[in-house]
Amino acid sequence: MKVTFMGAAREVTGSMHMLDTGKDRILMDCGLFQGRRKESSIKNRQFSLDTSTITNMILSHAHIDHSGRIPMLTVNGFNGRVVTTRPTADALNYMLKDSGHIQESDAQYLNYKSLRSFLYQLEQKKIKEKITNKEKGKIRSMLKKSAHELDAGAIHNLQKKYDLEVVKPLYTEDQATQSLSSIDGYPFNHPVTIGDGITVKFYVAGHIMGSAFSVITIRQNNTTTRILYTGDVGRFDKPILKDPTLEFDEEDTDIDLLIMESTYGDREHEPVKDLETSFQTVLNGTFDKGGTVIIPSFAYGRTQEVIYMLHELYNKGAVPKKPIFVDSPLASNITKVFGDHPEVYDKETHETFLEKGMNPFYFDKITFTGSVEQSMNLMRDQSPHVVISASGMCEAGRILHHLRNKIHDPKNTILLVGYMAENTLGRRIQELGTAFTESGGKGDPPEVKILGKAYPLRARVEKIGGFSAHGDKHELMRIITESNLNIKKIAIVHGEESQSKAFANHLKQKGFDAFIPGPGESLEI
Numbered sequence: 018m019k020v021t022f023m024g025a026a027r028e029v030t031g032s033m034h035m036l037d038t039g040k041d042r043i044l045m046d047c048g049l050f051q052g053r054r055k056e057s058s059i060k061n062r063q064f065s066l067d068t069s070t071i072t073n074m075i076l077s078h079a080h081i082d083h084s085g086r087i088p089m090l091t092v093n094g095f096n097g098r099v100v101t102t103r104p105t106a107d108a109l110n111y112m113l114k115d116s117g118h119i120q121e122s123d124a125q126y127l128n129y130k131s132l133r134s135f136l137y138q139l140e141q142k143k144i145k146e147k148i149t150n151k152e153k154g155k156i157r158s159m160l161k162k163s164a165h166e167l168d169a170g171a172i173h174n175l176q177k178k179y180d181l182e183v184v185k186p187l188y189t190e191d192q193a194t195q196s197l198s199s200i201d202g203y204p205f206n207h208p209v210t211i212g213d214g215i216t217v218k219f220y221v222a223g224h225i226m227g228s229a230f231s232v233i234t235i236r237q238n239n240t241t242t243r244i245l246y247t248g249d250v251g252r253f254d255k256p257i258l259k260d261p262t263l264e265f266d267e268e269d270t271d272i273d274l275l276i277m278e279s280t281y282g283d284r285e286h287e288p289v290k291d292l293e294t295s296f297q298t299v300l301n302g303t304f305d306k307g308g309t310v311i312i313p314s315f316a317y318g319r320t321q322e323v324i325y326m327l328h329e330l331y332n333k334g335a336v337p338k339k340p341i342f343v344d345s346p347l348a349s350n351i352t353k354v355f356g357d358h359p360e361v362y363d364k365e366t367h368e369t370f371l372e373k374g375m376n377p378f379y380f381d382k383i384t385f386t387g388s389v390e391q392s393m394n395l396m397r398d399q400s401p402h403v404v405i406s407a408s409g410m411c412e413a414g415r416i417l418h419h420l421r422n423k424i425h426d427p428k429n430t431i432l433l434v435g436y437m438a439e440n441t442l443g444r445r446i447q448e449l450g451t452a453f454t455e456s457g458g459k460g461d462p463p464e465v466k467i468l469g470k471a472y473p474l475r476a477r478v479e480k481i482g483g484f485s486a487h488g489d490k491h492e493l494m495r496i497i498t499e500s501n502l503n504i505k506k507i508a509i510v511h512g513e514e515s516q517s518k519a520f521a522n523h524l525k526q527k528g529f530d531a532f533i534p535g536p537g538e539s540l541e542i
Contacts, residue, residue: 018235018242019541020274022534023066024048025511029280029438030082031060032511036244038235041072041212045231045246045276049085049116049187051412052440061086061187069094073211076101076200077248078228079108079317085116088188091196099200100209102219104227104358106202108317111350115316117193119413120186127184129160129167130469132175165389205229206266213237218269223251223261224486225318226354226361230262232269242542243269245504246276249511250488250496254289256325257355257377259363261488263500272504274542275497279512280436280487282520287483293335295481296326299432300336303477304401308428311476313416313443315409316348318486319435321355323405325377329369337401341383344392344415345407349385352378396422409435411442420446421467429476434484439513442467450478490520497529507531508540 024033031050036043050060219229406416437443449463464471524531
């Protein structure tokens, strides 16, 4: 049998690996690539799998870089089941439909932009001079139903009339909805049959609600082989969720191949206990200036952690109780899913909130915005408040509009609470903001391009690394050295090359057989 590393090999996003036993082909995750728009689009569209030959799929968790290409499986002939945990299955009801909506919206916006530019040039040729802003406004109004809604029908007809190239979404919201019927949720620590002589058992990974270590057991030809796929490894001692598993069932301890993430394979996080103090400092400093704290946040997991910590700080009176807005319909829905699964909460969350009859995620200062109009009004609000909005890496969604309305004002703070992959807007803001601060803020501020327009980055950029849902190098090592696992070989995946190399070298120094597979590389077991 062999394992082929098809995504998140020497990179962070697009997780996908294939186990081929000769009888069955089991897919481990099927995620979207994220990063530069053009490069990601090419990678996501080059879906080379013969989906009809895949027996079943195991999903480690619901983040889109692990789950986002499931609709492409089901549209292209996949007839198996997607096997995952119950909380993950519930979250996917919202995550995949939202992803489909984003795919359609992005394609529609790109078509609008290219058509608008073409019509500008066409009008300019007619009148043989540069067109005015008033004439540009007329053209834009042809393509819109309202200030916030494009006229898809008009855009389609004009593209067809002028034989223009049309950008198509990877998949639609309807196709994402149809894919949900292929997803089955199971409890932790319960073996599930996924092939001929093949079972999977899920253990708590602690990364986000429902995230799992997957122990795959293959019993064939009187031999037993076990693969442990970590997905993403969580942190220890963080609020809300249980810690990653260190004690595995005795029959699952002998691991022939560990496929392990390495997002922070060469980094150390701030101690979890310092999170609250760091967050308090940022909030008080911004509110003292009369500013707004803008938090780009993943809708699933990170948003709920931020809400939880704000709730604790407000209960203690540690910061002024300014309004908090969660401006992400997806985050609002996922927060409801959290409320439906108290079985995943740790002891502290039960004692701090549940046993006192309190919901960790709902209190009087928090508002979940729904409509576009509410969101637009919030973007124009100059009074001190906190806004939490998606996407976490600032690549899409409402966070872009909050940034372009607030990024130019030095009294505001952009608070980064998660990992920013290379070539994302979030990474550019992080690097440019840090460099400008370290220079003492001298000279002109750096510029950041948002939705095609450049904005001066005058807002203060702060990063609190302790919020990360990924374990650092020490926490990754705990899974290997402090668990009851006996591991023969380790494949290092899901990390920028520098992080993966550093972690693999560290493992080798400790006597472990570790290697870093390249994209498309296979390993015989």
